[in-house]
Amino acid sequence: MTKIRRLVLDVLKPHEPNALDFASALAELGADYRITLTVIEVDKKTESTMVTIEGTDIHFDNIKAAIEKMGASVHSLDEVEVYGTELT
């Protein structure tokens, strides 16, 4: 069995919610989630962002659903760090 420890996502989001609210909403999804959000580019209606999520057991589906709920979309999964929990 594996668990996700770190994810780097390329996310396209509207201006609202702003970066702070957006990152806070994602941080609320897990007790030990740490979120780093970097705005890469700002357009008229959207912002391209790089979202880094760190935690001991990240649930990607929940993250993706929350992102879409806020009107944003995951463009690509740029980096992952996964670890095994049982020795074979």
Place this chain on the structure above:
Amino acid sequence: MTSTQNKHLVLHSLRAWSIARRYLITNGFDGALTMLGMVTGFHASGMTELPVAISACLGAAVALFISGLSSAYLSEKAERENELRELEQALVLDLTESDYGRASRYLPMLVALANGLSPLLLSMLILLPLFFAEQLQALPSPPFINAIFVALICIFSLGVFLGKISKTFWLWSGLRTLIIAILTMVIILFFGRSL
């Protein structure tokens, strides 16, 4: 997650509140001025049949309510849909189930209610002296004058509210709307007397 969802909906609602506030004042002013005009007209024409005057004013109040409700709903819905479509195109995403999609569905109703209820409630307030004319017989002034007085207070209060929003001197803002109301009355009385 639930608190976060609510927070985003509250953010959307706050944005809608500023729009609703604008509609509230615009249509509230419409309603108060319409009632002031009607009551002044009845007084100028020497109308003594209170039930007739009340029916006419109620008819106008209901029409203002329906007009405010439907016009704000239709225009706000169109605006929201257009905004949502533009955002969907920019994001290349279907936002129907997102907070944006939900907000674009329920916020026009909220704004429409504010736009419809403001003239109706203000009209009812102005008509109170006519409804309770019998109970207010002890007052030295006739019911129409009492209603005009209430209308002027309502219009002055709307001006004060505007002043609070724009953070300008409340008294000046209230007096400005009051001057508009008095000017309206003068015009109506002028035409009422010349007919």
